[in-house]
Amino acid sequence: MKSTTRGTIAAVITGVAAAMGAAASPAAAVGTVPVPVPLEGAEQSLGMELPKIGGEIPLPMPGKPDGPRYVEGRLIPEHVLPQLPVTGGLPGAGLRAPLPHILGDQFDHVGVATPASDLRTLAPGLNLDAPLSPPNPNNGLPEPKLPEVGVLAPVLQTVPAANLGLGPGL
Numbered sequence: 769m770k771s772t773t774r775g776t777i778a779a780v781i782t783g784v785a786a787a788m789g790a791a792a793s794p795a796a797a798v799g800t801v802p803v804p805v806p807l808e809g810a811e812q813s814l815g816m817e818l819p820k821i822g823g824e825i826p827l828p829m830p831g832k833p834d835g836p837r838y839v840e841g842r843l844i845p846e847h848v849l850p851q852l853p854v855t856g857g858l859p860g861a862g863l864r865a866p867l868p869h870i871l872g873d874q875f876d877h878v879g880v881a882t883p884a885s886d887l888r889t890l891a892p893g894l895n896l897d898a899p900l901s902p903p904n905p906n907n908g909l910p911e912p913k914l915p916e917v918g919v920l921a922p923v924l925q926t927v928p929a930a931n932l933g934l935g936p937g938l
Contacts, residue, residue, distance in 0.1 A: 800824040800857065800884045819865035824884040826857030842897050843910075849894035851920055858928055860884035867934070879933045885926055893920030 805821040831853035836845035864879040897916035904911055 800826045800860070817866045819863055822862045824860035826859065826884050826887070828854055828856035830854050841902060843900060843902060844896050844898050846895055847893055847920070848896045851890040851893035851923075854889045854891070855887070856889075857884045857887045858926060876936055877934070879931075879935075881931045881933075883929060883931075885928050887924070887926040889925075890920075890923040892922045894918070895920065 801824065803823040803825055805823075807818045807821070811818045833850040833852045834847060835850060836847050838845045860881070860883045862879070862881040864877060867876055867878045895916070895918035899912060899915040900910040901913050903909060
């Protein structure tokens, strides 16, 4: 096999591996599914321009939870019931409608858009600790103590947005 052929094959394999790695990375953008509302048939039958309506539905993607962590001085590990991260998004919507020259000849369409925005969540979790301490080095027996229970609050992070526009043929 010639060295140029081997170099070409190596470049193709490297490119495919890079593309697969980029697709599998958790930093990849969450995908959305477009949802158009077909009104073209009604426009033709009525002989007038109707509003254009559409939307986007994001696809939720579960993440990898942080497992239990062992802490010195506790019999039960921290985060017994770990929080499950889920990334997705808020749905988006768009509307573009004709406007009968109320604001002058320059403004004949109005548009409103709320693009799909990223949403990161963490499910509630649970921390527990047993009513016994670790074994005492002096006598080798655990000592009683008050049990500990803690609920990890759910987390919700997003930045929604909206756009409003007026213009000719917007």
